Amino acid sequence: MPAEAEKRTGYHSPTLDSIKMVENFIRENSGEFKKTALCKELPKQMMYQTFMQIIDYLHESDKIAFDSEDHVCWIYNPEVVKYYNNREDLRIK
Incomplete structure (x- = not known):
């Protein structure tokens, strides 16, 4: 579990469907939203x-990534x- 998430209380673990939905939305709208606006959209x-x-x-x-x-x-x-x-040539032997 991410360290930042461990500090939060009362959150629900995301489902795989939720993770995929967020991934797809970010991929399709890359760079258009900040976190709060993205969540609302x-x-x-x-x-x-x-x-x-x-x-x-997703960040870890x-x-x-986040732009400036x-x-x-x-x-x-x-x-x-x-x-x-x-x-x-990149395999561990």
């Missing part, structure tokens, strides 16, 4: 604490990950 509403737990997870897993004005930006590129995962 989601297709389905959720508790802000749950939303923040998802944001913490390097799927999102705190807009949420999608940065994960599965093609790059696949490329490096398939390189034999």
